[in-house]
Structures are given as C-alpha cells and as structure tokens.
Amino acid sequence: MDEIDHKLLRALQRNSRCPIKSMSQEVSLSSPAVSARIERLERQGIIRGYTLDVDPLQLGHHILAYINLDMTPNEKPKFIPFIASVPNVIECNCVTGAYSMLIKVSYPSTQELDSFIGQLQQFGKTETQIVFSSPVPPRGIAL
Amino acid sequence: MDEIDHKLLRALQRNSRCPIKSMSQEVSLSSPAVSARIERLERQGIIRGYTLDVDPLQLGHHILAYINLDMTPNEKPKFIPFIASVPNVIECNCVTGAYSMLIKVSYPSTQELDSFIGQLQQFGKTETQIVFSSPVPPRGIAL
C-alpha cells in the first residue's frame, strides 16, 4: 500500500470503469504493472467490489429513512435473517446508545415504509427518521 | 426503463467493471444495443456513476459512527460548507425527528472521531452512535 495504490483506488472510486491504460499514465507506470497492483488489491480484500451509483428517485424510491430499533439480545437470531431478506434494507448496523440497531431503508412511498415498520415492531420499539435532503450525498471513504 | 434496463443495472450493481459483451449475451442483445442503453441511462441520470467498494478496516478506518446533530435552521448556511469539506464524512442528511441532521463518518480511531464531534458541537447538541457490526453490509437499492 504505497502512494501509487492510493492513487489507483482514488481513480477507481471516481470511476470504477476507468480503463487500466488511462490509470497507468496517471501514475506513470505500464499497464501490466497497474493490472498486477489492482489484482493484488482485490486478492487482499482491500477492493471488495465494483459497484454502481444509481438515482433512487428516478427508480421510484422516493422515501429514504433511518429506523432505530430497540431489541433484546435474544431476539437477534430471529431478526438477522429477517432483515437480510428485505431487499429495501440498504444497511443494518448494531450501534451503541439507546437503540441497538440502526437500519437504513428506501421505499417507493411512506405507505410501504409504514408497513415495514409494522413488521419491525414485533422485534422491539422503533424510532424513524425520514430523510428530507442530503447536503453531502453518499460517498466513499477518504483515501 | 424496461426489464432489460433493470437487468443491466443489476449486472452493473454486482460488478460495474462487467464487460459490455457479457451483459449483451445475458440479455440476448448485441453489444452496440447494450452500449446505447447504458449511455442513455447515464444521460438520464439514472446511472450517476461507477464506484468502488473498499474495506475501511484494511485502510485503517476502524471507527464507523452516526452522529445526530440538533441545530437551529440559521446555523445551516455555515454548517453545509463545513460538513462538505470534511473528507471523513460519508453522508449527511437532513432528517425528521428530534435531531435535524444525521451524519455518517469514518475515522481511524475514537480519538479523531472525538475531535470531530468537538468541532460539531459549535453548531448544536450531538448524540453519537458507534457501529459495532453490520449484519447487512451497505448495499445498493433494490432493482
């Protein structure tokens, strides 16, 4: 992990479809050298995957929300498979504080969101925060 | 936006470096046809970009946290440029509920996180939730 690897990660973070050749001239190396570095980063698990940034609104997902869930620890074995199976769940984190879980979801409308929260309440108390706007839209970690 | 577009989006969401040719045989279309569809999705803004999924831990970012911030509306003009300029901020959302902002950050250690929260407190009261684990790791929206 030297400065060149960092540059390659930054380039791929900006545009993961970026051709190897254009990266190679950015870092003043040959294409095979860059190719080998990227394969190494993939093997090491530093690069976990190449993904897509889509506009949820244009796909009919108008509601983005965070749901806090307070749950007793022995509910967890039932909860985890359930939450992982819901496609609208974007993230689910165990967190410190008054609530045990913080869940990020996206739904077409508040109606579907409400129905999901109804299902969640069998596991514990919930508190929902609906997103109005995102001054800093989701982005990658600092490299 | 027909079923074929959805398949292409799903393929790119799994692996955005996926070659056009392999997608074209998945949807039983020619390469130029797939290429044209993807260009259209980019122009329409449905595809916002191609990005990278990296492992924060392997890059030394051990602490992931959500910070709730309670702020009076007239602080906002000062707050937005500040928050956007902090590279460790992964997301910043205006939300409903007791707190006005929900901020996601990643830091090497709790020390740097604490220092950031110190800066935040000039804008209002904060409440921090540190992430222990992610039963559902961040993923794209359902397509």
Added chain:
DNA sequence: GATGAAACAGCCGAGCT
C-alpha cells in the same frame, strides 16, 4: 436493433534493469 470492420484496451509472453 443487428451486422461487420476498424480502433482500442487488456492479457501473456520475453528481455531487461
């Protein structure tokens, strides 16, 4: 949207430092 040709990028070898 499909086909065929041309340009281009990515991959694998050999030779070099």
Added chain:
DNA sequence: AGCTCGGCTGTTTCATC
C-alpha cells in the same frame, strides 16, 4: 523480483443495413 516492451486476443465503437 519487478518493470517495460512486444505481439496477440478480445472488446468496444462506428457506419451501414
């Protein structure tokens, strides 16, 4: 050992139907 340079294969793109 790792990098660079070569040729070869496969992919993307453009013009045409």
